[in-house]
Amino acid sequence: MTAFEREQIQAVAIDMCTVFKAAVRQVLPHALLVVDHFHVVQLANRAVTEVRRRVTLTQRGRRGRGTDLEWRMRNRLTRRAARMPGKHVDRLVDTLEALPAKIGAPILAASNAKEDLLDLLATARTQPDREHVHRLLHRCYNRCTATDLHRLATTVETWWPQIHAFLRTAITNAGSEGTNRVIKTIARDAYGFRNPENQRLRTRTATTRRHRGHLNPA
Incomplete structure (x- = not known):
């Protein structure tokens, strides 16, 4: 890459990898680093899946099976609620609430925390004001704290400057x-x-x- 090409690069979309981040910083010290929302969504879905697997193992003493309602809803749990028909969302909530509280409640809370984070990402192309962004961010943090999703909250906090850059620029390598x-x-x-x-x-x-x-x- 020539010096001219480096000057033309204003922003770089990166993975949520500290090694990659350090490498880009070394080569392009003045570039704006942007975390692609693809990886943030992937992170949120992984957190929901981990909660589902953990409570099933803890409460049932085994891995999930086809006879478990939470296992049968595993794919629906990782879908964006805003893109699902209302009846499917209602069925998901009803199913989780019908489960024993120690199984259904943590999974539903984790799913709500995921939706809070996706609501935050959805503001990327709407030019949101600073107050609205931080209100959604704190709502996500509060939900993560209440549902024992500390790792998700910590990761979002660590990468927040790059995630915020995505909200401002909507740059993506999807x-x-x-x-x-x-x-x-x-x-x-x-x-x-x-x-x-x-x-x-x-x-x-x-x-x-x-x-x-x-x-x-x-």
């Missing part, structure tokens, strides 16, 4: 992250891969714009 996920999925699928060359060909084909339907949506 396209690259999506392509990387497709590459990993295809690379792990051994069916039909008879040799490394065939594997590379399948991976390259699966991640072209034409294959993804961008050039021919029909």
Whole structure:
């Protein structure tokens, strides 16, 4: 990268990795570091999953099974409530409230904390005022404290300058992250891969714009 190209870079979207952050800081000391919301959402969903697994193990003495209501709701717990039909959200809440309190209450509280964090991220393209952002942030912190999600709250606090930069700029590398996920999925699928060359060909084909339907949506 030339000195001219470095000067043109105003912001860099990064993963939530201290090593990557330090490397970018060393090469681009004046760049604005932005944490992509993709990783924050992933962090929140992981926290909900950890709570669900922990209470199931603690209260049932085993891992989750298909007969457990909380296990059957595992995928719905990691979905954004605002993007779900109202009846699905109501069914999720009713199911968790029907469980024993020591199982359903912590999971529901963790899910609400996740939604608080996603509400905060949703302000990225709305130009929110400072007071509104900090009100949502403190609501998320309070919910995390009440639900024993201290690690989630600590991580958000540690990366808050970079998360706040995302709220102000809405810069994201979600396209690259999506392509990387497709590459990993295809690379792990051994069916039909008879040799490394065939594997590379399948991976390259699966991640072209034409294959993804961008050039021919029909």
